[in-house]
Amino acid sequence: MSDDVQQVQPLDSGIAEEWLRKTDDPDLRAVSASKLRAAPLWSVSVWVMEFVRTDPLESELRRRIADALSAVDGVTSVEEEDREVWTVTGTPTGRALVEAVAQVVDAMAPQSFDHTALDSES
Numbered sequence: 655m656s657d658d659v660q661q662v663q664p665l666d667s668g669i670a671e672e673w674l675r676k677t678d679d680p681d682l683r684a685v686s687a688s689k690l691r692a693a694p695l696w697s698v699s700v701w702v703m704e705f706v707r708t709d710p711l712e713s714e715l716r717r718r719i720a721d722a723l724s725a726v727d728g729v730t731s732v733e734e735e736d737r738e739v740w741t742v743t744g745t746p747t748g749r750a751l752v753e754a755v756a757q758v759v760d761a762m763a764p765q766s767f768d769h770t771a772l773d774s775e776s
Contacts, residue, residue: 657683659752668692673748675756681705682763685755687748696742698723698751702759703738711765718762722754 657677664672671689684701700719706712716734723732723742729751730744742751 673752685752687751698740718758722758726750
């Protein structure tokens, strides 16, 4: 499995910098971070959160993702923006944000995979 974290060319002109975890299992393990041009904000997307919709797994993933982002050097605040998006302020690197969340996703992958398989069948 490929799990490279790479800087990619942003497709949106409002994005100054973008990082992506390229993986062979994007629905489960992909994470991206985009730095906005207009403000010192990062938007971090965690793709598996689109599929994880029941507790206790959903709550546990959300808590661990927020904790991991908060622990990255330079982060001053973390807020949930949407189901699978967190807004991060401060001066972290995009690579560090993606790598921190990737560790959470990997640790919870077996539980998430079972859950996503069930959600896709319903």
